[in-house]
Amino acid sequence: MTTTTSAQAAPLEAHHRVHRETMTRREVLEALSGILLGMLVAVLAESVLSTSLPRIITDLRGSQSSFTWVVTATLLTTTITTPIWGKLADLVDRKLLIQLALSITVVSSALAGLSQNVGELIGWRAVQGIGAGGLTALATVLMADIISPRERGRYMGLLGGIMGLGMVGGPLLGGVITDSLSWRWNFFIGLPFAIGAIVVLQRTLHLPKSRKERVSIDYLGALTLSVGVALLLLWVTFADSSFAWVSWQSGLMLGASVALLAATVWIENHVAEPIIPMRLFRNRTFVLAVIASVSVGVALFGTQVFLSQYMQLARGRTPTESGLLTIPMIVGVFLSSTISGRIITQTGRYKRFMLAGGVIMSAGLGLMGTIDYHTSFVLVSAWMLILGAGVGMLMQNLVLAVQNTLDVREIGAGTSAVAFFRTLGGAIGVSVLGAVLSHRVSGLMVKGLAAIGIDPAALGGSGSSSLPNLATLPAPVRDVVEKAFGDGVSELFLIGTPLAVVALLTVFFLREVPLGQRSGIEQRMELEDEADEILAPLVEDALAELEAGEHDEAGATTAH
Incomplete structure (x- = not known):
């Protein structure tokens, strides 16, 4: 049991050791x-x-x-x-x-x-x-x-x-x-x-390598933000030269920009x-x-x-x-x-x-x-x-x-x-x-x-x-x-x-x-170490239960 647990815990100890280096x-x-x-x-x-x-x-x-x-x-x-x-x-x-x-x-x-x-x-x-x-x-x-x-x-x-x-x-x-x-x-x-x-x-x-997590990129928010900002800047650039400040072109570009930026705010509040x-x-x-x-x-x-x-x-x-x-x-x-x-x-x-x-x-x-x-x-x-x-x-x-x-x-x-x-x-x-x-x-x-x-x-x-x-x-x-x-x-x-x-x-x-x-690396290391401290006992308990189950199964096989 000790050997197995130590072997499984070794990566955690290595993780702590690597990430404590500054x-x-x-x-x-x-x-x-x-x-x-x-x-x-x-x-x-x-x-x-x-x-x-x-x-x-x-x-x-x-x-x-x-x-x-x-x-x-x-x-x-x-x-x-x-x-x-x-x-x-x-x-x-x-x-x-x-x-x-x-x-x-x-x-x-x-x-x-x-x-x-x-x-x-x-x-x-x-x-x-x-x-x-x-x-x-x-x-x-x-x-x-x-x-x-x-x-x-x-x-x-x-x-x-x-x-x-x-x-x-x-x-x-x-x-x-x-x-x-x-x-x-x-x-x-x-x-x-x-x-x-x-x-x-x-x-x-x-x-230092951070713990790998699933990457989720907000493509829709990026799209609405990009087009909304682009329309705003295009309107500011062309107004009074290609068309009047008060015109249907201005209304269309400004209205679309405001709508897209409002949509961006809604999206940003609802994505991971x-x-x-x-x-x-x-x-x-x-x-x-x-x-x-x-x-x-x-x-x-x-x-x-x-x-x-x-x-x-x-x-x-x-x-x-x-x-x-x-x-x-x-x-x-x-x-x-x-x-x-x-x-x-x-x-x-x-x-x-x-x-x-x-x-x-x-x-x-x-x-x-x-x-x-x-x-x-x-x-x-x-x-x-x-x-x-x-x-x-x-x-x-x-x-x-x-x-x-x-x-x-x-x-x-x-x-x-x-x-x-x-x-x-x-x-x-x-x-x-x-x-x-x-x-x-x-x-x-x-x-x-x-x-x-x-x-x-x-x-x-x-x-x-x-x-x-x-x-x-x-x-x-x-x-x-x-x-x-x-x-x-x-x-x-x-x-x-x-x-x-x-x-x-x-x-x-x-x-x-x-x-x-503290630098950003040190702060992230501390957060990951805290997470490991919480997870380590759970991992050890799970390994102990697994080993106990294997031991019981082996005993039952011997009895038969």
Whole structure:
């Protein structure tokens, strides 16, 4: 009996022994290297285009609407897929998922570089957003796996630093490549980084195997969520350009979107494994973080995207110079995220930095709203530095605050949900503010050209809706174009300012919870150990009854 029981119990003891092993600091840093390299790939895939996109749209004969859609297409699919990736992270192998996301990102980026027209470019950028959604969700989920909330502040600062490096290096690299080779090469530079990230992750990221459970994926909820969000963003994008805000097309698209999103809520309340668990919305911190994330997404993404147009079309700078001129904003993000992260790790207090970030970001957006096509670059750089500092203190710490209050089994879904709403806000912001900019710039151009007695068709292409090539314009026309884009872009920052104030007010009502000391792996190990402690006596009793039955049967056979 003892032999049999010991043999059967051995796997349980091995399970306890394996899962009690935790990662050393060296192992954490090694695993983190692959995760950060993956994030660098995601950031570079976007940032290299920031300085070259005006040139790309001009070469492909696109319009201001095309410019917006190249960005919106990626944000749309990123938004839709982020919660799906996050839920998959709670169900299947996370290392395999992030490697898959990397592969999708880099292959689609390379194919985008071969595009012959704006339609092809937008299509491949949409596919690229699927991979970006995975990287967005999985990087922070994996960090939660291997690092405790108390220590996570320091490493979140490191993540912010890597993102800052990509955001600084990307525009510079993209500008140099565009000016010296061709904008197409910008889509290929992620290949070596992605391959390196996949190899490093395979060699260094060793997550303990969780107990295998039946995987149930909410396909219907994923479908209704995806189509509902897509219709909402399409409506925001095309309203006032292809059809009026108040029209049957608007009513149809908005009504269908609301119906599908309402259906999603019902489905999520009735399935075993929802994409976005509705119970998360009973968590005060989660709800406030979602509101703040939407506001930050609209205010930040919706304005930052158009900085390259300000630099190149309002100030006449080259893509390389445009990249150099955006460095102050990235320096602000890097310094504030790194320094605040270290202090958070030392003190365990994070709300004060989020409040400071909200104040500084609001001030930065307001100051950026004062620029025009003659503003000194010294002032523009100072305002961008302030804006970046606010973003660095606020954005990553919203994720930290949510992760610190969630059950470890919901880290994937909760983290990706915050990223989902932030990206959704960004997508809406880019669509709405892009439409505002297009309408405003077109009006200013027509008015300015009429004032100097020139027909707007003199800009070429499709008239005032096309992005002009400043190098080919006569001096009076160029002055009109620069003034139109300078005034138009500055108004976008003014629109973003009250949204940043909303984020600040939301953070004010956040309840600060002491940061935990255990990583996600350690918390899951503890849950599994508790389950084993409950199951072990039951297993032993069952084995004892089985052995007793075998003994009685053997005795009866001997008696006969």
